[in-house]
Amino acid sequence: MILFAGLTSFTPVISYAFEDKRVRLPKRLKRGDLIGVIAPGSAASEEQIEKGISQIKSLGFKVKEGKFLRSRHGYLGAKDQGRLEDLHSMFADSSVQGIWCIRGGYGCGRLLPMIDYRLVKKNPKPLIGYSDITALHNAIFQKTGLICFHGPNAQPEMTDYTRSGFEGMLMDGKRSIQAFEGESENDYQTLGYLHTGTAEGRLVGGNLSLLASMAGTEFKLDAKNKIVFLEDVGERPYRIDRMLTQLLQSSRLSEAAGIILGQFKNCEAKDLNTSLSLEACLKDRLGGLGIPVQTGFSFGHVDDQCTLPVGARVRMNTSSGVIEVLEGVVG
Numbered sequence: 001m002i003l004f005a006g007l008t009s010f011t012p013v014i015s016y017a018f019e020d021k022r023v024r025l026p027k028r029l030k031r032g033d034l035i036g037v038i039a040p041g042s043a044a045s046e047e048q049i050e051k052g053i054s055q056i057k058s059l060g061f062k063v064k065e066g067k068f069l070r071s072r073h074g075y076l077g078a079k080d081q082g083r084l085e086d087l088h089s090m091f092a093d094s095s096v097q098g099i100w101c102i103r104g105g106y107g108c109g110r111l112l113p114m115i116d117y118r119l120v121k122k123n124p125k126p127l128i129g130y131s132d133i134t135a136l137h138n139a140i141f142q143k144t145g146l147i148c149f150h151g152p153n154a155q156p157e158m159t160d161y162t163r164s165g166f167e168g169m170l171m172d173g174k175r176s177i178q179a180f181e182g183e184s185e186n187d188y189q190t191l192g193y194l195h196t197g198t199a200e201g202r203l204v205g206g207n208l209s210l211l212a213s214m215a216g217t218e219f220k221l222d223a224k225n226k227i228v229f230l231e232d233v234g235e236r237p238y239r240i241d242r243m244l245t246q247l248l249q250s251s252r253l254s255e256a257a258g259i260i261l262g263q264f265k266n267c268e269a270k271d272l273n274t275s276l277s278l279e280a281c282l283k284d285r286l287g288g289l290g291i292p293v294q295t296g297f298s299f300g301h302v303d304d305q306c307t308l309p310v311g312a313r314v315r316m317n318t319s320s321g322v323i324e325v326l327e328g329v330v331g
C-alpha cells in the first residue's frame with residue numbers, strides 16, 4: 001500500500017444517505033480544471049497519449065500526467081505498484097479535479113485489493129473511462145459510494161454525440177441520456193428491447209467480461225434491485241452466454257430491476273449453422289427474466305457513446321430509449 005503523508009486539505013465531501021450507505025458526489029468539472037491522466041490497465045502508445053492529451057486540452061482542461069503514464073510492463077501500463085501509485089496520487093492531489101483513464105485493456109482488476117479506499121472516499125472526484133476501467137468504477141462505488149463515470153477513454157477523438165454527453169453529465173449536470181440516433185459510419189446495433197417496461201434503481205455495470213471476472217471476489221457485482229448496463233467487444237455468442245450465465249448464478253442478475261445492453265461489437269457468430277446468433281443468445285439468457293431489458297443503447301467500444309453515472313439512481317424506459325438520472329451526480 002502506498003501511503004501519503006502530510007495531506008491536510010481534501011475536497012469537500014457532498015453526500016446523501018441511501019440504505020445505510022453514503023453516496024458521494026464528485027465536484028462538477030469546469031473549463032480550466034486540472035485533469036490527471038493515468039493508465040491503470042494496459043500501456044498506451046505515445047501516439048495514443050498525445051492524442052488523448054490533445055483531446056482533453058481541446059475541452060478546455062489542463063493536464064497532469066501520471067508518473068507512470070508512459071511506462072510499459074509487458075501488457076500492463078506499469079507494474080502494479082506504479083499504476084496504483086498514479087491512481088492514489090491523483091486522488092490525493094487537491095489541485096487535480098478529475099481523473100481520466102487513457103485506455104482500458106487489462107490490469108485494473110489486479111489493483112482492487114490494494115486500493116486505499118479511505119483515500120478515495122476523502123477525496124471524491126470524477127473517475128472517467130470504460131472497458132477495463134469497469135473494475136475500478138464498480139469497486140470504488142461499492143467501497144466508497146463515489147459516483148464514477150463510464151464514458152470515453154481519453155485517447156480517441158470525440159464525436160459530437162460523445163462530447164455532448166460527456167459535457168452534459170460532468171459539467172452541466174444533465175439528467176437525461178438519449179440513445180444515439182444520428183448518421184454514423186459504424187454498423188451499430190439498433191435500439192430495441194427483449195422485454196418492455198420501465199424500472200428504477202442504482203446504475204451499475206460496464207464491460208461484461210470484466211464483471212464476469214470479478215464474480216466470486218469481494219468486488220463482485222450485486223445486481224439485486226439495480227439497473228445493470230452491459231457491453232462487450234470481440235466475444236462470440238457462446239462466450240457471451242457463458243459470462244451472462246456466470247452473472248445469473250453469482251451476481252443475482254435475475255433479481256435486477258432492469259438491464260440495459262449497449263453495443264456488443266464484433267460479437268456475432270462466425271457460422272450460424274453451429275452457433276446461436278448474438279440476438280438469440282441474449283434473448284435466451286435475458287429475455288425470460290420478466291424485467292425490462294433494453295438493447296442497442298449507445299455505449300461500449302464504439303465512437304458514439306454516452307456517459308453513464310455508475311452508482312446514480314436512474315429510471316429506464318424501453319419505449320422511449322431514454323435513461324433518466326433521478327438525482328444529482330456532480331456537486
